[in-house]
Amino acid sequence: MSAIESVLVENRVFPPGEALTKAARISGMSAYEALCAEADKNPDEFWGRQARENLLWSKPFTRVLDESNKPFYKWFDDGQLNASANCLDRHIGTPVENKTAIIFEADDGAVTKVTYKELLARVSRFANGLKAHGIQKGDRVLIYMPMTIEGVVAMQACARIGATHSVVFGGFSAKALQERIIDVGAVAVVTANYQMRGGKELPLKAVVDEALSMPGCESVKSVFVYERTPTACTLAVGRDKTFTELLQGQSDECAPVAVDAEHPLFVLYTSGSTGKPKGVQHATGGYLLWAKMTMDWTFDLKDSDIFWCTADIGWITGHTYVAYGPLAAGATQIVFEGVPTYPDAGRFWQMIERHKCTIFYTAPTAIRSLIKASETNEKVHPKNWDLTSLRILGSVGEPINPEAWIWYHKHVGGERCPVVDTFWQTETGGHVITPLPGATPLVPGSCTLPLPGIAAAIVDEAANDVPNGSGGILVIKKPWPSMIRTIWGDPERFKKSYFPEELKGYYLAGDGAVRDAERGYFRITGRIDDVLNVSGHRMGTMEIESALVAKTDLVAEAAVVGRPDDTTGEAICAFVVLKRSLPQGDEAREIAKQLRDWVAKEIGPIAKPKDIRFGENLPKTRSGKIMRRLLRSLAKGEAITQDTSTLENPQILTQLDQTY
Ligand code: WTA
Numbered sequence: 001m002s003a004i005e006s007v008l009v010e011n012r013v014f015p016p017g018e019a020l021t022k023a024a025r026i027s028g029m030s031a032y033e034a035l036c037a038e039a040d041k042n043p044d045e046f047w048g049r050q051a052r053e054n055l056l057w058s059k060p061f062t063r064v065l066d067e068s069n070k071p072f073y074k075w076f077d078d079g080q081l082n083a084s085a086n087c088l089d090r091h092i093g094t095p096v097e098n099k100t101a102i103i104f105e106a107d108d109g110a111v112t113k114v115t116y117k118e119l120l121a122r123v124s125r126f127a128n129g130l131k132a133h134g135i136q137k138g139d140r141v142l143i144y145m146p147m148t149i150e151g152v153v154a155m156q157a158c159a160r161i162g163a164t165h166s167v168v169f170g171g172f173s174a175k176a177l178q179e180r181i182i183d184v185g186a187v188a189v190v191t192a193n194y195q196m197r198g199g200k201e202l203p204l205k206a207v208v209d210e211a212l213s214m215p216g217c218e219s220v221k222s223v224f225v226y227e228r229t230p231t232a233c234t235l236a237v238g239r240d241k242t243f244t245e246l247l248q249g250q251s252d253e254c255a256p257v258a259v260d261a262e263h264p265l266f267v268l269y270t271s272g273s274t275g276k277p278k279g280v281q282h283a284t285g286g287y288l289l290w291a292k293m294t295m296d297w298t299f300d301l302k303d304s305d306i307f308w309c310t311a312d313i314g315w316i317t318g319h320t321y322v323a324y325g326p327l328a329a330g331a332t333q334i335v336f337e338g339v340p341t342y343p344d345a346g347r348f349w350q351m352i353e354r355h356k357c358t359i360f361y362t363a364p365t366a367i368r369s370l371i372k373a374s375e376t377n378e379k380v381h382p383k384n385w386d387l388t389s390l391r392i393l394g395s396v397g398e399p400i401n402p403e404a405w406i407w408y409h410k411h412v413g414g415e416r417c418p419v420v421d422t423f424w425q426t427e428t429g430g431h432v433i434t435p436l437p438g439a440t441p442l443v444p445g446s447c448t449l450p451l452p453g454i455a456a457a458i459v460d461e462a463a464n465d466v467p468n469g470s471g472g473i474l475v476i477k478k479p480w481p482s483m484i485r486t487i488w489g490d491p492e493r494f495k496k497s498y499f500p501e502e503l504k505g506y507y508l509a510g511d512g513a514v515r516d517a518e519r520g521y522f523r524i525t526g527r528i529d530d531v532l533n534v535s536g537h538r539m540g541t542m543e544i545e546s547a548l549v550a551k552t553d554l555v556a557e558a559a560v561v562g563r564p565d566d567t568t569g570e571a572i573c574a575f576v577v578l579k580r581s582l583p584q585g586d587e588a589r590e591i592a593k594q595l596r597d598w599v600a601k602e603i604g605p606i607a608k609p610k611d612i613r614f615g616e617n618l619p620k621t622r623s624g625k626i627m628r629r630l631l632r633s634l635a636k637g638e639a640i641t642q643d644t645s646t647l648e649n650p651q652i653l654t655q656l657d658q659t660y
Contacts, residue, residue, distance in 0.1 A: 014409070014442040016418055020391065024300050024438020032439045035452035046453060047075070047481055051285065054292045054328075056090050057081045058258035061285075065479065071499040071507075072486065073479040074262050075286040082256035083265055083288050084127075084160035087327035088120040089256060096330040103306070103355055104149050107196035107338035114149060116330070119156075122149075124254035126157035129246040133222045135188055137162030137257055140267070142186040142220075143313075144168045144177060144204055146195030147337045150226045150243065151313045154190045155266075155323045159284075162257040164264045166279070169314025170195050170202075172604040174210035176277075182216040183279055184267050184488060192226040193233040198342035205233040261285030267488045268316055270426040271540035272497060273510075273529040279488030280316075280426045286481030290430040291325035297451060298420055299359050299392055300437045301329050306389070308334035309361040310348070315537070316426040317396055321361060325430070340366050345373030346380035349412070353385040360412070361394035361422075363536040367404045367412075368567050374411075382411045392437045393419045397536030398569045399524055405444035423447035423524055425509060426538070427498065429482030432456060433522050446521045454480055456522065458513050463504040471514040471525055475506035483507065532562040532570050537606050544572060544609065547602035548595060554578055555595070559618050559626050560609065563635035573635035574609035575618055575656055582616055582655060592660035611635065615655040622646050631656075 016024075026032050039046040044064040051061070061079025091097050101119045104112045114122070135141060141163050145151035151167075158165040166184045168177055181189070191208045194201045205225055212220055223240040225233065235242070265284040269277040295301050307326050311317035326333040334355050340348050348370065352360060374381040393413045395405070400421055409419050419442060422434040433456055435448040442448070450456040455477040458466050466472040476483075487494040498508050512525040527533065530541040541560040548558035557577040565571035576595065583591050592612040599607050613634075619627045630642045634656055644650060 012444065014418070014444075016438055016440065016442075017416065020300075020418065021438040023302075024436070025296055026300075026436050027438050029439050032436055032449075032452065036450075039453035040455075043453065043478065047289075050293060051076055051079075051289050051481070054289055055081060055285065056086050058085075061261060067479070070505060071479075071495060072491070073483065075283065075479075075481045076261040079261045079285060080258040081261060081285055081288075082160065082162075082258055083284050083324065084123060084156045085256040086288055086292075087156060087159075087324060088116060088123060091116045091330050092120065094330075099330070100332045101327060102149055102152065102333060102335050104335045105337065105351060105355070107199065107342065112149065116327075119149075119153070119327075121252040122153050123156040123160060124252050125247050125250045126153050127160040127254040128250040129224070130157055130163065130188070131161055131254070132250065133188065133241075133246075135161065135163055135222070137259065137263075139163045139187045140166060140184045142166050142168060142177075142181055142184065142189045144170060144172075144189060144191045144208060145226065145313070146170055146192055146197075146204065146228060147312055147318075147335060148192070148226070148228065149335065150192070152323050152335065155313065155319075156327075159265060160254060160256050162259045162263060164266055166267045166269070167314050167319070168269070169312055169604070170204060171314070171606050173601050174207045174214070175602050176604055177207060177211035178214040178217055179277070180269050180279075181211060181220060183269075185219050187219055188222040188224065189220055190224045190226075192228040194229045194231055196229065196337060198339045201229055201231060203233070209234065209236075259284055262485070264485070264488075266319065268319060268426055270316070271531055271538045271543055273531060273540060273542060275540065275542045275546035277540070277543065278490075278493065278497070281485045281488050282429055282482070283485050286483070287320075287429045288324060288328060290480070290482030291320045292328040294430040294451070295321070295325040295329040295331065297436060298422060298431050298434050299361070299394065301331055301359070303330070305331060305358045305391075306334065306356055307331045307359045307361075308336070308352070308355070308357045309394075310336060310340070310363070310366065311361075311396070316424075316429075317361075320430050340370060341373065344380050345370050345377070346382075346384065349380075349382045349385040349387060352387050352390060356389040358389055359392045359394070360390055361396060363397040364395055364400040364404055365398065365535040365568055367395070367400070367408050371404060371407050372567065387412060387414065390414070390417050393417045395419060395421045396424070398533045399526070400445065402444035409444075418442055419444075421445075421447045423522070427484040428476075428480075428509075429484070432476065432480075441519075443516075443519070443521055446516070446523045448519075448521045450522070457506075458515055458522075459503070459506065462502060463506060468515040468520055469517040471512055473503075473528060474509040474511045474513040474522075474524070475503060476509065477506050479507075532572060534562075534565075534570050534572060534606065535568045539572065539607055543603060544574065544599060544607055547599050547607065548574060548576060550602060551595065551598050554580070554591070557618060559628065559631055561628060561632045561635050563611070563632065565610070568610075571610040572607070573611040573613070573631075575613050575615060575631055575634075577615060577617060582614055588614060588658075588660045611659045613656045613659055615652040617649055617652050619644070619647055619652060619656075
């Protein structure tokens with residue numbers, strides 16, 4: 001039985017600790033239920049109160065929810081605010097101003113700290129630099145940066161002047177960058193010469209140069225380059241400036257631009273079930289509200305906490321729980337440049353000890369790989385460090401299997417820290433289903449219950465509720481402030497993808513789920529569309545297929561499916577028909593390598609198929625449809641139970657059995 005499947009058999013319950021419950025912001029299940037009831041009874045009043053209490057408004061809103069053009073919901077839409085003012089300026093003149101906002105630990109272990117006051121000055125200077133280059137409210141700025149203070153500063157600076165940012169993860173290729181630059185219509189790119197990961201210096205600016213040399217990127221007028229390392233990079237005269245040049249002579253003060261609550265704070269691309277990534281658009285007011293509220297609720301944030309979310313700013317988790325949430329909540333947070341396995345797999349534990357981290361939030365894939373590492377090397381086991389500062393642990397991005405949950409709880413949390421298994425998506429903006437550390441009895445492998453105000457439910461294909469114990473489609477029945485507003489430039493796709501007619505206006509998450517009979521706890525069973533989750537990263541199978549068939553000199557046809565993997569959750573398995581005879585042995589291995597390198601160039605190294613299998617054809621139904629279920633069985637190495645009598649050429653099944 002694979003680790004993922006064994007989720008099905010875990011029933012132990014871990015009630016929250018008494019001391020934690022007593023001091024918690026949401027203390028005990030009755031407090032949780034009271035909030036749910038309040039949100040349910042009068043959503044307008046509930047959300048209106050939260051928005052007034054949690055955010056600073058330049059112009060107060062008079063209307064909470066505008067449903068006149070469903071599903072294009074608007075929240076607080078006649079109000080105005082600035083996200084950066086809500087993360088920084090609001091703390092000035094309070095005891096938080098001299099509190100450390102960011103403890104930055106570089107790849108090589110060097111530590112830099114900035115206070116809220118200093119961060120505000122840096123963001124303001126950067127914002128002035130952007131303005132001096134003509135960048136203004138409504139412009140789009142693409143950010144392709146390493147995990148650094150500067151990355152957060154760039155995002156906040158955009159928000160400060162009302163420019164919409166679109167952050168692209170530093171692992172994406174030039175081609176992926178080009179597609180996003182074109183789609184979002186970026187006027188500027190913020191990048192670094194290099195990024196440091198695991199002791200290696202990896203180019204970023206060179207990738208930007210390559211992207212900008214491709215057709216369609218003419219909208220980009222400026223490129224700003226952070227000199228992360230002393231190594232030189234090429235700078236195009238007139239277009240490119242170093243950060244030193246950008247910031248030279250700029251003032252430390254920059255008035256934040258008030259924007260409408262619905263003003264797009266950012267567009268973040270994510271994979272969907274077609275070949276083209278979707279630009280998920282979030283609104284300033286609703287998004288920021290939920291970022292702040294979930295910091296307080298899910299992590300029970302206290303003034304003394306040292307919060308650490310290990311996600312990269314290139315993903316939604318790094319947006320909400322690095323760039324915005326912790327700052328809006330006035331927390332001290334750790335930002336880490338490097339990787340969990342450098343210089344060895346004890347890095348996370350060493351950093352928790354070093355910085356006295358109290359809330360640690362990471363992905364199951366990281367936990368599973370660190371479990372493996374500690375099994376072969378005692379010296380990197382968490383027991384070698386003092387982790388007693390920790391009080392809450394979090395998990396995000398993919399289902400956490402009970403074995404990993406129990407290990408995390410025991411060896412990292414000392415059986416003292418609740419593990420909040422937070423379910424959410426790029427589209428939801430912040431947590432939607434998650435335990436509360438001072439309330440919810442925990443069941444490993446279950447994200448437990450929806451947060452107050454989130455009307456999550458499980459329904460069948462006709463939108464009818466299914467009874468607990470039976471699986472179905474995860475939906476959210478009512479709008480909430482931090483929901484996706486649209487897909488950038490493609491409102492029709494937004495409607496079709498998330499509010500399909502047959503679901504009666506419910507938000508379709510794209511995941512399957514089941515509630516347990518006893519508690520009604522949710523357990524996510526995985527995507528119901530063609531989206532894979534590899535190491536907590538969303539990858540569309542169609543996206544990878546398109547990349548493979550774009551290698552026109554070699555590939556005739558390709559189909560991509562996922563299979564369970566003990567470390568990465570799912571692994572990418574590609575079935576490929578070549579335009580030449582079926583390769584064998586070394587030759588097949590060589591072609592497989594070529595294809596992996598090709599996919600890395602087309603999308604990024606994270607999209608490289610782990611398994612590649614060659615066949616003279618793909619298994620198809622009589623009507624010519626690829627039999628994906630059969631491919632999934634083949635990828636898993638399962639016995640074939642499907643009817644294969646319609647296959648034109650049954651021997652391809654034997655060919656497709658061989659992995660390269
Ligand atoms: C999956 C990441 C199970 C799910 C925040 C979702 C999870 C997709 C969990 C979104 C969890 C995320 N348990 N599955 N706790 N959290 N997922 O947009 O399939 O990168 O739809 O957002 O990750 O991935 P995304």
